[in-house]
Structures are given as structure tokens and as C-alpha cells.
Amino acid sequence: MKGLIYRDFCLVKKNWIPVFCISVGAVIWNILVQLSFEYGNFKKYLLDDPNDTSGAGEVSRVMIYYIGLYMIPYLALILMDTLSVVRADLPVKWATNRKIFPVTALQWTVSIYSIKVIGLLIAIILFLINGSIMAHMTGNIFGIYEFNNMLLFACFYLAFDWVQMAFMVRVRTEKEMNSAAASPLLVLIPMFALAYPKCKSYAFKLETLFPEDAEIEVQERISQTKGLLQSEFGVYRDAVAPYLWLIVLALFALGFYLTYLGIKRREK
């Protein structure tokens, strides 16, 4: 099985290296931005701007902190992408030719998912490193709340991923590949359909909170929006938070099982 994992790793290496470099670069970028807020131009022109009474500078710092924080796992989760493996396998007809080797369907599935597990672990490690550095520099909290948000990212990504994998392992032509690549829409469309009424009511509440002609400080707007988010969506997130690891494992298991079934299928 090490040989199979090595093979898949060689095929994803081309994607992993730039994504990994970008992720590390993003950590460095975050550090530089926070240093600038501490000692540089951001401090001079945003935080210490005498014309800014709304506290927009401070708001910018917090937003950049969160953008920097959650950008890392998004990038790093791409490390779990095995679509590039399937695409690379098409010209060599691997879906057929792999059957000449003494490897069971289970072993094949384990090798594909090993790459995904390694990608997920790297994503978590990068996230922890980045979050710890950012929290230390900005004084923001980096704890279970932020970690659960990252796991939520992973859940959404894995939900798309297991659908895509189930299609991808059956792919034998470029045309089928395009269908497989679009298959996450099967998850995305129902999710949007379910979320739409909630989002609509949330938008209405925002309109009520912030009428067009009202003079409200930026910081006040951020604070009230955050409160509304917490009350509308945070409740759901906090309810599933204790089970996020189970959901991640369940999505992994579901994807694994569907991939295994797809690999076992024979040409008719």
C-alpha cells in the first residue's frame, strides 16, 4: 500500500507544492500585516488617523485577522483534492489498467484516502500555527470557537468531496470527468435551497437594524451584525460544535465507502 500512496502523492505533488507555499506565504503575510498594524503604515494611517473617529482602523485589523486566519484552512484543504489524481489517470487508462495489479478495492481506497488524511492534518497544523501566531500578536482569542469554525469549513468541503469522489472513481473519459467535477452541485443546490429562507429573514433583520438614513458608527454596525450572526447562526453552530469531529469522521467514512463501491464496480 505504501507504493500506491507514493504513486498518488507523486501525482498531487504538483498541486501540493504551490498550495503549501501559498499557505506558508499567507502566514508570513499575516505576520507582516500585524507588524504593520503594530509599528508600520497601517498603524500610522489606519489606527492613528486623527480623522477616523469611527474606529474603522481597529475594525480593519480584526477583519484582516479573521481573513488571514480562515484563508489558511481553505487553501490547505485543497491539499485533500484528489481530482488531479483522477485527471492524471485518464490518459493512462488507470481505471482499467490498475486491475492488472494484485491490489484489492479496499487497498486502493485506503491509498486515495490516505492522501486526504495527510492533507487534512497539514491543514489543521497550518491553521494552528497561524492562529497561535496571530493570537499572540493581536491579543485576539484563538481557541475552541475558531477551531470549530475551521472544522465547519472542513465539513462543508468534505460534503462536496464525498459526492465528487463517488463520481470520480467511475470516470473513464474526459466527458465523464466534467460531470464528476460538477457533481458537488448536488450538495450545494439543496444547501442553498435550505439556507435561502433563513438568509432572507436575516437580510430583513439587517435592514431593520440599519435603516438607510440612520447614522450609526462602523464599530456599532460590526458589533450589532456580529450579535445578529451569533443569534441567528451561532446557535446552530454551537449546537453542532460538540459533534463536529464526529461529523468530519462520518463524512470521511461516507466518502470512503462510496469510493470503495465505485472502485469495486466492473465494466459491464
Place this chain on the structure above:
Amino acid sequence: MTDFENAIEIASLTKKYDGFTLDDVNFSVPKGSIMGFIGQNGAGKTTTIRALLNIIAVDAGNIKLLGMDNIKDEIEIKKRISVVFDELPFQDIFSAKQIARILCDIYPKWDNQIYEGYLERFQLPMKKKVGEFSKGMKMKLQIAAALSHSAELLIMDEATTGLDPVVRNEILDIFLEYLQNENHSILMSSHITSDLEKVADSVTFIDRGKILISGYKDDILENHGLIKCSKKDFQDIEKEDFISARLSDFGAEIMISDKSAMKRKYAGLLLEPTTLEEIMLFYVNRTKKEWS
């Protein structure tokens, strides 16, 4: 399991597709021999080989490889055989060294020393990406890999197609070396009959999903012959006595399958030895009977 007579046994193999049927295929490859599996493009060679390897499901039939059932003992069989297709099943980014690293984990009996020995013999670089290899080099790499894990059976599907005569000759010599071990066997599918005439012990000819001839190559060549005569003399030959006849402005060439009987019956006519290629050509046109 070493106690078996035939490396491959196929009985009543049937597989139906739209527009094509592999129909009741039966043949065996004795242990220690090389069988040429010949037929024109689309005759059913690759389908038969895929069925052997359990790559496709079959509608009927029993298949045994090395004395074991090809479905129940699939993994065990595949540890002990090698399969070579006309294209390398690895992406261009891999080198010979990386391919060895992958295969050494897959095959329990992988021997890296033997592999490196073959690479040296074939003058193949270890670290160069296979994308930069020529077609002949890729085929030699496949064969090096195939011979590096003590495989008892080699299955080759159009492996020499597209190679120049020098490379083909080199590869055929390797096969003859491989067969020095009486426990080794080869099934080689090809439409290049000249290669099979050089190395094959037995031949199976398939056309449109049906086996037309299967037996020892020398016997087949001994039994078949070409009668060459004028069109006038051709009229005296009974239709049931020949496979098919090629007519031209200069006369007729008639393929017969029982040389000794036809020699006696048509004593005055010129009867010449034939080749596998001619046998294939005349059998393919058997339904037309007379063609040009």
C-alpha cells in the same frame, strides 16, 4: 499451487456486447509454452484477455489461470502473473526508479536487482522521466517490470505493435529466455503473425468473437497449404474442400486445411506451404468463399 497442466484454461467463455459477442471461446495454454493469440483488429483478443484478468464481467464460462479460478483467487493469481499492454500504465512524470518503488510494494516477490539488471541490459536510464522515453523504451521498461517479480505467466496484449523490427526481435529473444524455465508460460496476442511464427509453440486464431483454429503452430502450418492454379482449374475444386480462394487476373490462390488429403485429391495442382498471416487472411474471408 504448482500442480497444474495448463497455465490458462478457458471453457465456454461468452461475453455479449451490442454488435459483438465473444461466443463460446475455448482454448488452453499448456504450462511451459508460448501461445500466439491472433486475429484482426476487433476480433475479440483484448476482450478475451480482459475476461481472463477479471477486468470485465462475463456472461458465461470458466476461466482458470495457474490452476486457480480467475475470480475467487484473483489477487493470488495477479501476484504470480504479469500483464503487458501496448501502453505503459504509468504517467509520464514517473521515472523507472519511481515505478520500481511503486511495484516493489505491490508484488511480494519483487526483486530490484533483477529489475536494475534488465534496465542496464536494455540501456534504460533509472532517473529519466518515462515521458521522454521512445515507444520502444517504454515497452522494454514494461517488460523489465514484468520479469522482475518471478511471474509464472506473462500475458501480452499487442505488446509489440508499433515497434521497429530490431526492438521486436530483442523482445522476442527475451521471451525465449524467459521460457527456459519450464514453469513459465506466455500468452501473446498480436496481429503481427511473423513474430508469432518465430516464437510461438501454439496458436489460437479468433475472428469475430469465435475461435476458428487452436493448436500447435507446426501442426497448423503443416496441415494448411495454398493451392495455386488457373481460374479454369479452380472451377474443378469443390467448394467444401477449401476455406476461401483469392482470385486475380493471373489465377487463383486457394487455402486448404487438410494438405495431405488435398494433395492426393488434386494431385496435378501446385500446393505450397503457407504462413500464419495467409491463414488469417483466408479465414477472415471464409464467408465470401471467393474474393479478390
